[in-house]
Amino acid sequence: MPSKPPRNRRTTEAYLNESFLRSRDARALRILSEYIEPEGRLSHYKVEDTIVFMGSARFVSRSDAEQLVAAAERGEGDTDTDADAETARVALEMSHYYEAARELARMVTEWSKQLSDESRRFVVCTGGGPGIMEAANRGASEAKGMNVGLTISLPVEEFDNSYITRELSFHFHYFFMRKFWFAYLAKAVIVFPGGFGTLDELFELLTLLQTHKIRKHLPVVLFGRQYWNDVVNFDALIRHGVISPEDVNIYHVTDSVEDAYQYLITQLSRYAEAERGARM
Numbered sequence: 001m002p003s004k005p006p007r008n009r010r011t012t013e014a015y016l017n018e019s020f021l022r023s024r025d026a027r028a029l030r031i032l033s034e035y036i037e038p039e040g041r042l043s044h045y046k047v048e049d050t051i052v053f054m055g056s057a058r059f060v061s062r063s064d065a066e067q068l069v070a071a072a073e074r075g076e077g078d079t080d081t082d083a084d085a086e087t088a089r090v091a092l093e094m095s096h097y098y099e100a101a102r103e104l105a106r107m108v109t110e111w112s113k114q115l116s117d118e119s120r121r122f123v124v125c126t127g128g129g130p131g132i133m134e135a136a137n138r139g140a141s142e143a144k145g146m147n148v149g150l151t152i153s154l155p156v157e158e159f160d161n162s163y164i165t166r167e168l169s170f171h172f173h174y175f176f177m178r179k180f181w182f183a184y185l186a187k188a189v190i191v192f193p194g195g196f197g198t199l200d201e202l203f204e205l206l207t208l209l210q211t212h213k214i215r216k217h218l219p220v221v222l223f224g225r226q227y228w229n230d231v232v233n234f235d236a237l238i239r240h241g242v243i244s245p246e247d248v249n250i251y252h253v254t255d256s257v258e259d260a261y262q263y264l265i266t267q268l269s270r271y272a273e274a275e276r277g278a279r280m
Helices: 024-044 062-073 081-113 132-142 175-185 196-210 225-231 234-239 245-250 257-279
Strands: 050-054 123-126 148-152 169-172 186-191 220-223 251-254
Touching: 024 169, 024 175, 050 081, 050 132, 050 175, 050 196, 062 081, 081 123, 081 132, 081 220, 081 257, 123 132, 148 175, 169 175, 175 186, 175 196, 186 196, 186 257, 196 220, 196 245, 220 257, 225 251, 234 245, 245 251, 251 257
Parallel strands: 050 123, 050 186, 123 148, 148 169, 186 220, 220 251
Antiparallel strands: none
């Protein structure tokens, strides 16, 4: 009896099997890929460390806010005139944070570009979205510096902003892997007013610093004294005995771009450069 000819059956390798890669069984591979792929790309572009900007995705630039005010005054909004006028007023008031982030990112980028180093030092890094994130990426871009965007996948049409350096635009599925990359390369963090996401990121960093899980010197700037005094009562935390009085030394509060800049440059020059020299 003649033997049957072999079947020409082509199977898909596991690493090319999309249904497997998206399955629960492959979760560890997806998590690992969000470590390995960014590490390789950051290394390729010689990004050694970062200055992280955090803050609300809802703030707009001064020019955009002024357009909202003008539209509300003309009665061109989608809701009632009073609501539109109030929304526009708040947008204009909060736009100074956008402009402050933009200016501070420009200043630190211009400073970092003056350092004589083959690698890229103190690169501006954000969550890649609109608002404060856009402002910081924009300021770095205006200083002609490469900058990083660590975007998270969200159910919205557009999230990442157009000012991120294309080669350094990362998209994450897992929030915890995104937060790892915020903390891992950071040599300084500037936190502008923001909502749940900003507060989550801030308090995780403060916890890591308080518990010495982050051992490097990591200056944290809270920008917007009135906002932070209104939103977080650190004195009450001390009074109730849930943090120590020295814990408030972890961060520096300011309303001034110039003060934030001088504080950051002093800290980075004193500690980050010294730590690097000790490693070499």
